[in-house]
Amino acid sequence: MVQTLNTFLESNLNELKDNGLYNEIDIVEGANGAEITIGGKQYINLSSNNYLGLATNEDLKKAAKDAIDSHGVGAGAVRTINGTLDLHKELEETLAQFKGTESAIAYQSGFNCNMAAISAVMNKHDAILSDELNHASIIDGCRLSKAKIIRVNHSDMEDLRNKAKEAVESGQYNKVMYITDGVFSMDGDVAKLPEIVEIAEEFGLITYVDDAHGSGVMGKGAGTVKHFGLQDKIDFQIGTLSKAIGVVGGYVAGTKDLIDWLKVASRPFLFSTSLAPGDTKAITESVKKLMASTELHDKLWDNANYLKEGLKAKGFDIGHSETPITPVIIGEEKKAQTFSKRLMDEGVYAKAIVFPTVPRGTGRVRNMPTAAHTKEQLDKAIDIYEKIGKELGLI
Incomplete structure (x- = not known):
């Protein structure tokens, strides 16, 4: 070397x-479920x-297997x-x-979406107002566009209004575009979309919401x-197909003209092989399940609220999350x-x-309860949290 x-x-x-x-x-070692195995030992995940x-x-597994049998393992x-299969059209x-x-x-990933969509629409003659806690893929997508990047204080509507006014x-x-996460992945708070839309309409901002965790x-x-009932007000809806x-x-959703433009101008679409057939069919099956029933969604929120209440009752600082994301904030990184x-x-x-995923001095353990967890698993996790919290003098 x-x-x-x-x-x-x-x-x-x-x-x-x-x-x-x-x-x-x-x-x-094996599937990534409510429990996982690492080094031969089982853990509550x-x-x-x-x-x-x-x-x-x-x-979903059956859908993926069937698609592999009918369409092969790759789009080709x-x-x-x-490389656009009938499966992609259906998805x-x-x-x-x-x-x-x-x-x-x-697209092939949520990260690719932000690299693709931002740079396909914004350029060096434009400006992007970006929430300071936006995901790394948004930051990189903004840089790639060569637009002027104007950092906006996190969920600060007065700062957004002032900077939008100045830019326009x-x-x-x-x-001028404003970009925000829908749900912020480290603290679990939710973007103030109604207020954002009001400011955007006042100043003619393009609106872009990355809803990976939403x-x-x-x-x-x-x-x-x-x-928030704002489907007709947000220009870009971005998200992943790898989380919930x-x-x-990943995907971008919007008007037909926007999507047609991304198909001819976004480089990850133009120069990357398509999603594999098995994955594509499994995604479609998953989305159809979510449209047909809220059972899993409701179970997720029930488990999330149960874990939050349990950790808070033990004396942990869980921040101000409005979603299932549950940080236990420790502070010092080590x-x-x-x-x-x-x-x-x-x-x-x-x-x-x-750091650098979160600011220095805000080190945390981030908990992600799921619909697959049982109350017994969550109770056991809460008890273990209490034991370690007392051991380290945190509670």
């Missing part, structure tokens, strides 16, 4: 380890984004050549119905935009890492989240 590279890697890796910021990757337990659903080409029609929009487009009235930009969770499953939906991929490791020793898998 070239010495300059070796020096760079050694120095930076050691710095991360010394500061409790190095993330060790654990290998899950509170770190998965599999909100509704659909990643292991038997109907990019979408614009001959996108189902997604549009689910999100309450004219049309939808599927400056006359410097052809278009699809399947908010709005009886249809997402945060549907929760339980498979893999202590958050130690807390997570001790939980693991006792049979609970809940990963520490530290």
